[in-house]
Amino acid sequence: MSERTEIIQSAIWASELTTDEFERAARGITERRFDKGNYLFHRGDKVDYWHGVVTGLVKMSSVSQSGKAITFAGIGAGGWFGEGSVLKDEWRRYDLVAIRNTHALLMNRATFMWLYENSVGFNRFLVRQLNERLAQFIATTEYERLLDPKARVARQISWLGNPLLCPHVGNVIEITQDELALLATVSRPLVNRSLQELAQEGLLDFAHGAITVINRQKLGDYGAIEDFS
DNA sequence: TCATTAAATTGTT
DNA sequence: AACAATTTAATGA
Known part of the structure; x- marks a missing residue:
């Protein structure tokens, strides 16, 4: 098995898929590396990929008109993000910036949508992930006030x-x-x-x-x- | 590989 | 916000 396949197999959602579904997922994924400080994508970009972090660290952030920087969350090794924007087929609502050198996996939108339409396991994963992300943002808002x-x-x-x-x-x-x-x-x-x-x-x-x-x-x-x- | 220098990061005021 | 101290990264012999 190739190293690339091994990396994909260790993705948190991979164990939820059937062999057939996994094959399909793996074919739709490419690897990319981003140096520290580089953008994976910008707020306003069209959504083409679902992203996973193999190694490194990435932040979801945004800059207000007055130039004030806001960081919403950090995503480290094993984390996947952007499913919200991919599902709605809309523009990104924030910037994604590598804050360490980052090795990433990119799943193209067609593959993501195929899994969404066909794989029960993938949907179980998505619900868990969206639920946890929601909990994270509610908690973060609470922290800032309390x-x-x-x-x-x-x-x-x-x-x-x-x-x-x-x-x-x-x-x-x-x-x-x-x-x-x-x-x-x-x-x-x-x-x-x-x-x-x-x-x-x-x-x-x-x-x-x-x-x-x-x-x-x-x-x-x-x-x-x-x-x- | 090592020494030197620049850049990044940290600790404190 | 500014400064000094420390650590890491980059460069070139």
């Missing part, structure tokens, strides 16, 4: 290692404090202090350009009124 900066930093780190949305991200997340600040809507100095305190509390470790998650559960619940742990 939680202090340290808790926002902690929870965003936890999302980057979410087993449904970024299943192949291990314990080490390669992200700069600068990018984490954009993601958590916190100033960079506050990210720096938050990381120091969270490390002190034993929930993570951090080094130049990388964070090692020690307790993802506690990071994800950080700052909750009730402590369920």
Whole structure:
């Protein structure tokens, strides 16, 4: 089996497909690499592909008219995104930017739509993914209104290692404090202090350009009124 | 491969 | 927001 096929087979949705469906999916996928800082696509582009991250890190973001940058979410290894726009066959509603060197898989729209029309397993995957993404965005809105900066930093780190949305991200997340600040809507100095305190509390470790998650559960619940742990 | 320099990232004010 | 310190990446012998 080719290396490319092995990579596709490890995709989180691949195990849901029949052999026949998988063959078809694999034929519709190409590989691409994006250097750090490059765009996978821009807000307003026509949607031609569904994207998966093999290695690297990508952010969904947008820039307001006044030039203010907003980051909605980060997608790490094993994550797939853009199904909403592909399904509706509409223009992209945000930019997708590689913030580390990224190896990506691109499934063309015809193949995606074929799986959507024909594969029960693929639809099960889609519902799970859309549900989790919705939960992520609701939670993020809630954080921004209710939680202090340290808790926002902690929870965003936890999302980057979410087993449904970024299943192949291990314990080490390669992200700069600068990018984490954009993601958590916190100033960079506050990210720096938050990381120091969270490390002190034993929930993570951090080094130049990388964070090692020690307790993802506690990071994800950080700052909750009730402590369920 | 190693030393030097530039660039990126971090820590602090 | 600015600055200094540190780490990594790039360059060329």
